[in-house]
Amino acid sequence: MSDIIRRDPRAEWIARNRLHPLHxxxxxxxxxxxxxxxxLRKNVHGxxxxxxxxxxxxxxxxxxxxxxVKRSVSVEVxxxxxxxxxxxxxxxxxxxxxxxxxxxxxxxxxxLAHALAGNEGAVLAVIFGEHKETTFDTAGVDRLLILxxxxxxxxxxxQRVQGLRAVDNxxxxxxxxxxxxxxxxxxxxxxxxASLGERPSTRVWQVAGEQCIGRAGAGAQDLLRPVSRLILxxxxxxxxxxxxxxxxxxxxxxxxVVRSLPRIEDLGAVAVDPALxxxxxxxxxxxxxxxxxxxxxxxxxxxxxxxxxxxxRVAVDDGFMMRDRQVGASGTWVTARVYVAVGxxxxxxxxxxxxxxxxxxxxxxxxxxxMIKRADLSVIGESSAILExxxxxxxxxxxxxxxxxx
Amino acid sequence: MGRSAMQxxxxxxxxxxxxxxxxxxxxxxxxxxxxxxxxxQDARAVELGLQLAGDNLHVLHAxxxxxxxxRGYLGMGVDELHVLAQPPGADAVPGLTDYIRESGVQLxxxxxxAETGEGSGMxxxxxxxxxxxxxxxxxxxxxxxxxxxxxVLQALPRGQRRRLKxxxxxxxTVDNAAPxxxxxxxxxxxRGLLDVEEVEVVIDEVxxxxxxxxxxxxxxxxxxxxxxxxxxxxxxxxxxxxxxxxQVLKGLTAxxxxxxxxxxxxxxxxxx
Numbered sequence: 017m018s019d020i021i022r023r024d025p026r027a028e029w030i031a032r033n034r035l036h037p038l039h040x041x042x043x044x045x046x047x048x049x050x051x052x053x054x055x056l057r058k059n060v061h062g063x064x065x066x067x068x069x070x071x072x073x074x075x076x077x078x079x080x081x082x083x084x085v086k087r088s089v090s091v092e093v094x095x096x097x098x099x100x101x102x103x104x105x106x107x108x109x110x111x112x113x114x115x116x117x118x119x120x121x122x123x124x125x126x127x128l129a130h131a132l133a134g135n136e137g138a139v140l141a142v143i144f145g146e147h148k149e150t151t152f153d154t155a156g157v158d159r160l161l162i163l164x165x166x167x168x169x170x171x172x173x174x175q176r177v178q179g180l181r182a183v184d185n186x187x188x189x190x191x192x193x194x195x196x197x198x199x200x201x202x203x204x205x206x207x208x209x210a211s212l213g214e215r216p217s218t219r220v221w222q223v224a225g226e227q228c229i230g231r232a233g234a235g236a237q238d239l240l241r242p243v244s245r246l247i248l249x250x251x252x253x254x255x256x257x258x259x260x261x262x263x264x265x266x267x268x269x270x271x272x273v274v275r276s277l278p279r280i281e282d283l284g285a286v287a288v289d290p291a292l293x294x295x296x297x298x299x300x301x302x303x304x305x306x307x308x309x310x311x312x313x314x315x316x317x318x319x320x321x322x323x324x325x326x327x328x329r330v331a332v333d334d335g336f337m338m339r340d341r342q343v344g345a346s347g348t349w350v351t352a353r354v355y356v357a358v359g360x361x362x363x364x365x366x367x368x369x370x371x372x373x374x375x376x377x378x379x380x381x382x383x384x385x386x387m388i389k390r391a392d393l394s395v396i397g398e399s400s401a402i403l404e405x406x407x408x409x410x411x412x413x414x415x416x417x418x419x420x421x422x
Numbered sequence: 423m424g425r426s427a428m429q430x431x432x433x434x435x436x437x438x439x440x441x442x443x444x445x446x447x448x449x450x451x452x453x454x455x456x457x458x459x460x461x462x463q464d465a466r467a468v469e470l471g472l473q474l475a476g477d478n479l480h481v482l483h484a485x486x487x488x489x490x491x492x493r494g495y496l497g498m499g500v501d502e503l504h505v506l507a508q509p510p511g512a513d514a515v516p517g518l519t520d521y522i523r524e525s526g527v528q529l530x531x532x533x534x535x536a537e538t539g540e541g542s543g544m545x546x547x548x549x550x551x552x553x554x555x556x557x558x559x560x561x562x563x564x565x566x567x568x569x570x571x572x573x574v575l576q577a578l579p580r581g582q583r584r585r586l587k588x589x590x591x592x593x594x595t596v597d598n599a600a601p602x603x604x605x606x607x608x609x610x611x612x613r614g615l616l617d618v619e620e621v622e623v624v625i626d627e628v629x630x631x632x633x634x635x636x637x638x639x640x641x642x643x644x645x646x647x648x649x650x651x652x653x654x655x656x657x658x659x660x661x662x663x664x665x666x667x668x669q670v671l672k673g674l675t676a677x678x679x680x681x682x683x684x685x686x687x688x689x690x691x692x693x694x
Contacts, residue, residue, distance in 0.1 A: 115690060171576075171584060174556075198579045202543070203559045210547035218542040221640055229638075234451060234537040237634045252643055259648075279556035279592075283585040285694070286575060293581035300692035321693060354692045356683070375690055376668075377683055383672060392668040393686050395679035405680035410693060413684060 098260040100158050103138035108189035109157075110180065111141060112199040115353055115374070116148035118155055121195045121251040126156040128223060128247075128254035129193050133158075137190065140267070142183055144168040144176055152264045156257030159267045167275065171282040173200075175275070177207050182273045184212070196220070196248035205248045216246035221253050290324040295341065298324035301352040301373075303343055305366075306330040307359015307380060310400050314358065317403045320410045326350065328360045344369035359399050362387030379403075441567065442527040443475040446518065446545075447483050447503075449491050450537035460494030463533030465603035466596045468495055471531050473601065474564055480504065482521065484514040487618045496614025497606030503614060506621045514545065517621035519552045527591060528567070534560070534595040539634075543595075550593045558586060561594035 031042040051057040064074035107129045111122035118126075129139045138158035145168050152160060163179045184192075194205035196219050209216040220230040223243060231250070232239040290298065302318045303326035304311070318325045327337035329344060343350055345365035355373040360366060362378075362385055370376060370390075378391035379399050388394040395402060445468045450461030471479040481495055487505040496503055506517045522530055535543040550557035562577040567590065576584045577599030649655040671679055687693040 171586070173559075198560075206542075206544055206547045207557070209544065210551040216542070216544070218540075218544070231541075231637060232634055233539060233541045234453060234535075236451070236453070236456065236637050238637045239540060239634055252640070255643075279589045280558065281587040283573070283587055286583040286585050288581060288583055297580045299580040299582070300687075321687070323692070354687065354690050356687075375686065377686060379679075379683070383670065388668075388670060390668075393682065394668060394670045395674065395683060396670065396672045397674070397676060397679055401676035402679050402683075405676040406683060409677070409680045409684045413688065413693070 095154065095259060095261040098156075098158070098262050100136075100138040100263070103158070104136035105133075105138075106140045106159070106187045106189040107133040107137050107191045107193065108140045108142055108183065108187065109193045110201065110204065111143065112195050112197055112201045113143060113147055113149070114199050116146065117374075118149050118151070119195075119199075120256075121197055121201075123155050123256035124251055124253055125193050125195055125249055127256040128249060129191070130156040130257050130260075131254055132191055132193075132223070139262070140183075140187060140189060142180065144179065153261050154257065156260070156262050157264050158262050160264050161267050161269070163269070163273065165273075167273075170284075171280070172278070173204060173207055174278065174280065175273075176204055177211050178274045178276050180204075180208050181211065182269055182271060186270060190245070191243070192246045194246075194248050196250050202248060205246065209246050212246070214246050215244060216248050217241060217244045218248045220247055220249040223247070223249075223254065287322070290318070290322055293324050295324060295326060295343070295348045295350055298350065298352055300324065300354045300356075301326045301343070301350055302356045302358070303327060303360060304331050304337070304358045305360030306334075307361075307399055308336070310403075311336050313400060313403050317407055320407045321356075323356070324352075326355075328357075328366050329363070357387050357391070358403070360387050361385040362390060437567070438474070438476045438478065441475045441529070442478050442480065442525070443471045443529045443531060444480045444482050444522060444525060444527050445471040446530065446532040447481055447492070447495050448533070448536050448538070449483075449485065449489050458489060458491035460491060460603075460606060461533055461537045462603075463535065463596060463598070463600075465495070465498070465606075466598075466600040467531040467533055468498055468500065469603040470561070470564075470596055470600050472499060472604075474529070477501075480525065480527065482506070482518070484508050484512075484517055484621075486510065487616055492616070493611040493614065494606045496616075497608060497611030498604055499607075499610060501614060503616050505616055505618045507618050508621065508623055511625055513624040513626040515548045515552060516624050518545075518549060520621070521619075522549070522553060529564075529572070529591060530555075530593045531561070532593070532595050534597045546593055546595045553593070556588050556592045558588055558592060558594040560597050560599060562596075562599040 030036045030038050045062045047062050048058045064072045067073040109125055109129045133139050140159040141157040142161045144163050167175045195201035217228050220228045222229045228243045229238050229240050300323045302323035304314045305328035308314050326343045327341045331337050332342045345368050349369050351372045353374045355370050356377045358379045376391045378387045378394040379402050383396045447464040448461050450459050452459050481500050482504045484506040485508050487507050532546045535541050560577040563575040565573040570590050573587050576586050647658045
């Protein structure tokens with residue numbers, strides 16, 4: 017049952033027209049009213065509703081108020097559960113988990129894994145450390161293996177290869193699928209391939225039957241070859257899983273992972289001047305529009321947050337920002353993971369430009385604007401006051417962290 | 423060359439005289455015409471090698487020594503190019519492994535992917551595996567080298583950098599974050615020497631059978647709407663892009679609003 021309100025204009029017209037012969041019948045039936053002698057009168061015939069088999073039902077529990085009340089069924093479609101009790105074989109996937117979540121690339125890969133696993137095999141996702149993902153079931157993960165421990169934290173490619181080798185020994189997957197991306201998957205997959213001594217199919221963009229097609233050379237050639245055990249696949253290599261729900265049963269390694277002597281030590285991220293990062297690949301963009309009145313404060317906030325600055329078309333046209341900072345259809349199409357829009361109402365051209373952003377935060381005075389509808393978190397209020405408070409909050413956060421560290 | 427004699431070269435982070443570097447180069451292909459040229463990323467590897475080691479840079483190629491495009495690397499100011507002569511289709515890894523192991527260098531630089539052939543990008547990984555050396559992927563800068571270890575910056579996606587400490591000797595690949603290669607000059611390119619060495623040929627059987635075809639444009643993904651009813655289809659066709667009910671904070675003080683924003687930014691890991 018949909019929650020669209022159905023109207024009957026003819027019935028409404030009859031109800032308004034006192035001279036119509038059916039006028040009385042179209043009046044809303046009153047369930048109870050005060051009689052002339054101060055006694056409450058009730059219309060017992062109005063109670064209840066006609067049940068599915070044509071009989072009148074009266075539900076006195078109060079749970080159901082008859083057929084007159086609109087039941088708004090939220091369309092939460094429960095997808096059919098794809099259950100693999102005893103997997104004949106495994107297809108292992110090592111998603112990138114950028115920011116602790118499955119990326120679109122990861123989902124495409126899981127779709128490919130699901131296609132390779134068919135109805136007998138199970139898709140095994142191998143994840144390092146903590147994650148924030150909640151939709152493994154609809155992404156197509158049958159078995160989930162989380163390799164935890166401080167040895168896998170940070171940049172630890174050699175230790176991760178050891179972890180994957182342990183998984184390989186225990187589960188012996190038919191295929192290993194890794195994203196051929198710069199977010200770690202391409203590197204880890206090649207290290208793993210070199211460690212196993214297997215020749216991977218790299219830069220694969222289509223798998224059809226026993227053959228797969230990958231790009232070769234500088235991307236001007238295609239290489240058709242038999243599907244190998246290790247596949248490094250590009251984005252959009254297959255359709256993501258969309259029609260089934262999966263079990264996400266946790267599995268564990270029976271043996272401990274071999275500790276490798278770390279030859280590469282991670283000394284942490286280096287602060288990069290955010291203004292030098294090209295807009296199209298900046299991770300965190302702080303963007304201002306018509307609602308920003310104090311541009312000096314806007315720049316100070318961007319520096320305090322360590323974000324790359326962006327702007328809407330209006331701010332650029334008014335001369336507050338340079339043209340190369342414009343976000344949107346006629347400017348740059350950004351791919352930021354976090355996009356903060358200050359005083360931007362959200363013209364459709366601007367929303368197109370931020371289509372690939374994961375999390376959008378809006379600061380705006382107008383609670384009805386389109387940017388608020390797009391945003392994951394919106395704060396309604398005067399931007400200047402909020403930006404001042406934000407600078408202060410960031411300062412306390414950083415100083416507090418320093419105090420705790422000391 | 424005279425350059426190092428004229429000015430003391432100690433201002434860099436690395437002692438140039440003590441450091442020996444090998445840059446591995448291949449023959450590239452021009453993206454439009456497909457003509458042989460110096461490969462873009464390999465030229466960056468040579469540039470980084472020149473900046474680090476100066477005259478102690480050793481440029482190494484495995485393949486056809488007759489290829490004129492190889493002289494593009496000599497034109498960058500390298501006196502000599504070492505070639506391990508191999509026919510096309512031969513496996514470069516065994517010959518390179520032996521050569522590098524005997525050379526006693528501290529650092530080997532390569533591009534991250536060849537511009538011709540399979541271009542799987544596996545060579546540095548296989549070399550590192552067979553040499554038993556650590557591998558740094560996406561080297562952007564070498565900050566310092568001392569006590570048998572180097573402190574380097576690794577390029578990450580989205581313009582980020584990560585500082586790593588790695589044991590010497592090590593292998594590193596460079597990508598587009600490494601310094602831009604200097605121009606190749608014609609005169610030095612013609613004057614430069616090619617030192618050709620014959621090595622044992624191991625034919626890569628798997629790849630010889632594979633066929634390379636001109637790249638097909640990839641199919642554009644269609645937006646499939648799996649709606650059961652007409653109303654759903656109409657909704658999908660007309661709906662504006664929306665995050666689907668984000669959290670709206672209304673009537674809060676500026677401090678509370680800023681706190682909520684900061685919480686999200688910290689959770690996402692963009693404010694550190």
